[in-house]
Amino acid sequence: MSAQVHQVHLPFSSLDDFIALPRIEGLALSPDGHRVVLTVATLARDSTSYERALWAVPADGTGAPTRLTRSAKGESGVAFTGSGDVMFVSGRPDAAAEKDTEAAQLWLLPASGGEARAVTRLAGGVSGIAATATSSDTIVITADLLPSADGLEADAAARKNRSDKKVSAILHESYPVRYWDHDLGPAEPHLLSLDLSNLAESISAPVTADPNPDPAAAAAAAAAYPAELPRPNDLTPAPGRAGDTAGQALTPDGRTMIASLRVREQRSGRHVLVAIDVESGQRTTLFDEDRVHFQSPVVSRDGSRVAFVRSAFSTPEGPADQEIWVAGIDGSEPRRLGADWDRWPSSTIFDLGDESLIVTADHGGRGPIFRIPLDGSAAAQLTSDDFSYTHVAVDPTTGDLVALRSSWMAPSHPVRITRAGDVVPLATPATPATLPEAPGSITEVETVAEDGSPLRAWLLLPDGSDAQHPAPLLLWIHGGPLNSWNAWSWRWSPLLAVARGYAVLLPDPALSTGYGLDFIARGWDAWGTKPYTDLLAITDATEARPDIDAAKTAAMGGSFGGYMANWIAGHTDRFTAIVSHASLWALDQFNGTTDNSQYWQSIFSPQGMLDSSPHHSVRDISTPMLVIHGDRDYRVPVGESLRLWSELAEHHAEPDGTTRHKFLYFPNENHWVLGPQHAVVWYETVFAFLDQHVHGADWKRPEALG
Template sequence: MTIESLVSPFFRLDAYIALPRVEGLALSPDGRQVILTVATLARDHTTYERALWSVAADGTGSPVRLTRSAKGESGVAFTGSGDVLFVSARPDASAQSSTTPKDAEVAQLWLLPASGGEARAVTRLAGGVSNIAATAAASDTVVIAADILVSAGDLEADAVLRRERTDKKVAAILHESYPVRFWDHDLGPAQPHLFALELSALHDAVPIHDTVATDATSPNTASPYATDLPRPADLTPMPGRSAETGGQSLTPDGRTVIASLRVQEQRSGRHVLVSIDVATGTHTVLLAEDRVDFESPVVSRDGRHVAYVRSVFSTPAGPTDQEIWIAGIDGSNRRRLAAAWDRWPSSMAFDADDAALIVTADNDGRGPVFRVPVDGSVVEQITTDEFSYSNVAVDVATGDLVALRSSWMAPAHPVRIFRSGAVVALQTPATLPVAPGTITEVETVAEDGTRVRAWLLLPEGASAEQPAPLLLWIHGGPLNSWNAWSWRWSPLLAVARGYAVLLPDPALSTGYGLDFIARGWDSWGAKPYTDLLAITDAAEARADIDESKTAAMGGSFGGYMANWVAGHTDRFQAIISHASLWALDQFNGTTDNSQYWQSIFSAQGMIDSSPHHSVRDIVTPMLVIHGDHDYRVPIGESLRLWSELAEHHAQPDGTTQHKFLYFPDENHWVLGPQHAVVWYETVFAFLDQHVHGAEWKRPELLG
């Protein structure tokens, strides 16, 4: 046993899932305090509990825990006056029992005063609060997202209808438009709404318990909404699915919401930019075009401008760009910024002086922070390290930034970014774990002359004398990049077990320009596949890699590519296919957003790109994995893959070299800590069997 194995949690799955995880960050209005959302493993090891921690924005001091509850807290934000907002399903001692079903455990909006004291609930919605949609910099107005039943005329009626459905155990949903599901959950029967809350209306009066509260003898009588709390004002009455927004932002005074609202169109829709007057609820459409989305609006600090992302619908002919635009707050004087910069923004915020946008974007296997001047001058890259950045907030007083950053060797942790680009780590209650092995870059030239690169993680001791087996790990998306830490996909767990892990960005990956994406458009099995083989060749050419011991794996689009690889080469000893696309003719009509997938493939491209046509050519042992609650890539993909593997490759007695790991209650991702352990145990047992020739060892908890 090495010293490294004694200190690194990646050598033990139980230690890995117990690592605390920083999931969110918010900066106080005065720039002095950073609130972190930190997830820790629950005592029963089947879920994570979340709490809020405070750290100094200058890196001094020690972390201070602010909240503690069995239900946990998330979605942290600040009011203009510095109070902390969060969403939690923790018990509210002031709640009237008649306003919600007795067995309901729904999340509400809570406020933790900046001056100190206990947190208090500031909503009491029967269906709960989904998230904090927007806050105002110079007022205590906040916009929340919450679901209301279609037939409910007001908050009281919603409470009655929910109680009736619960009492009568009705779960049926009537749909009157497409879609019906999203990623991992059913849509409906409630619809998403945006509500405005004026928190300055909060007071400390004793809660009033109405004498007309609902009881068993008057099931259709509604209690009035909590009279001790500010009443949420519905900004999107009768929204359909429109309030599933593409982002929203409040003006500093809290009087106007700029929202990206969905306009339903047959099976799909487009997003338009709308101005909503908070006082009256009046909607004014600012920007709308056919087959164009306007999303991710951010209002300038002086309230005079709005920046947004404009994207024309892609077609089978090719991908379109994600364009950064700016306009007056009324939609006037629109102009595009950084037109020659073909990186796709993943987040935007106005700089302290409104002279630029602070933007994050994938870039060459990293996720730097950029400054995009609003005067049209050249884009400036602020961070130049090996990390990817998220949750970027601007300290208006100094112009510095705070953010979370991560890489494949370090999970998300808070940092301060100075105007000069220098970065210093802040305090965190989630100490960075010791990572096994090392990381380097590999690159090659594809058959069409394009540069293709990857991260290569190497185990300790890999050398020409002791070359490491290679695990090709293919990312999902496909519009994605291997550039940031993922708790769900942790190559360090494989590195700790002696594998070298190759994380390539083939054609269709982001961060290399629009032409690089276009190389694989409408032909997923062409250049994405040949890029993967080319970069694998480059890795195997290294003396510290054992080319005779290789495997390939991936999830989602990575699972699709794993299936494609299985049907087109025998160079790997094992292939693992998680949540994979198998038969595109079946997938494109059963996924949760069928119109999009059908719109980006031509009829011939869908035929040519479908892995199921090559099932007879598969010779490599495959481990197929899927969760039944996966609505993006429905379970039917793996059911059909498993059936056809058995049809063409099972022995007369039904035995097969392939395996199918099925999770009845997981979705596109395997999120339960106990199920993540089973997932990795099965994957590593399968790899050991076929890469190292070990005897198959069935994970104990699989019976």
């Protein structure tokens, strides 16, 4: 790696030690640029969940971190008000409430010191912080309200009625009905504004109870939204699913919100860019085109301009580009930036002075930071190391950047990037989440595809692998498919395999991002063609290395990676074992049962969908397969693996029903398998399966599986 990181210990040989590693999940920079607040997740004492707390770190890279919060329910969604108060969302008990509803609320930790206090008391709780103003104390939150409710009190009453009658039924009147890992409804997402400028602490005098209370008056008083709290103003009344925004931002004075709202269209919809007057709720449409999304708006520091991403709908003919545009705050004089810059932005903010945008994007197996001038000149790459950057913020006093960065050798950690391009880790070595020492080493493998396109991959090698001690190879295929193996993932950790002696290949085949639109288009509407041959080509190049044992190669992947694992299983016998997690198996079935069927059907032609479906080759599978799925996976429904498992048994089980294939099923997990102990079971099962078929070891059933 081209950058030095602080290393202190080696936890990857123990799954218990690995899940116990602290994890930095978020970053926010204070308005004065002096401190960074990190969201840090740590393993709970019973090792079955993660608890999240906020830590403050000096933004200049000196000093030591300070823990700001400590609660059993944990905190998330940190942001700053214009006055420097820290805002977060938490389900911690509210001492000022008569009854703890356990619903998460918005909390404020004063910049001047003192304990945090809840500033909302919504019956359904707060979902998150949507936007904050930089020059005022206006904030916008997201919260779910029942569709029949015409106000906060009516929502509370309707929720109580459902709870008292133990009703969980949901009536849907439009598509979709679920998303990733949760059912949608019955409540709908709203954007609510809060003015915190007049928020003040008070000491209430004791109130003598009325010996003869009026029941109706008492009930009304109990149901009323607390008068001592700022009343949320609904900016999106009767939203349907329009509140499922694709980003929003406030002007510095907090008077106008620019939001990417969803306009419903049969089973799908498009996102339009609107301006909402925060005081009156009046809405003005800025950008709206048929079959075009306008998303990810950001407002300039002086409030005069808005930047956003414009992308047409993709079709079976090819992927649409993601274009960066800028316009006046009223939508005037729109123009495209970086037209010759063939990358897709993953985040965008205005630079100091508002003359450029600071943008992150996948790029060549990394995720650097770029500066794109508003005057139309070429994009400039600001970071050149082997890391990917997220949560980028601009120091308003110096123009330096602070961000989180990670690679496959180092999890997310906070850094400062100077105007000269120097990268300085913050609060090293005294950090709330010290970087673990990574086993092995990382290098790049390059080759050429069948059509002449250059291909590359990360290769992680275990310590001691050489020509005399070649390592078995594990081809690990990324999901997406519009994705890149360029950043740390706590869910997919190839270092755990490296610590067990495997070399891990992380390739970016056709459809991967970070190599331009043409590279994505190579695999469009034909997932089983160039993505497949690219994977074989990069595997061939890797197996040719003297430190790789080509006779011991396995393949695995999740989501689209699981799809490719299934495709590989039906089209070659070169791999000794295949692990297929949350995989697509029968595309005609998947495209009608996934949570967003219209999109998946729209990017395939009828023939492309037929030709790309792996289930047609089930009879040709000869490699042992480990199939894994969570029942709460709504993006790739469990029916895909149920059908795969059924058809494996139909065509390959012995007469007595025994099979060398295995199916690991998680009734309470989703697309990723997030429970710490379930993650341990996942890795134990995968490594036991690989050891059995790659090394010829006896099958060892994980203890927790009974």
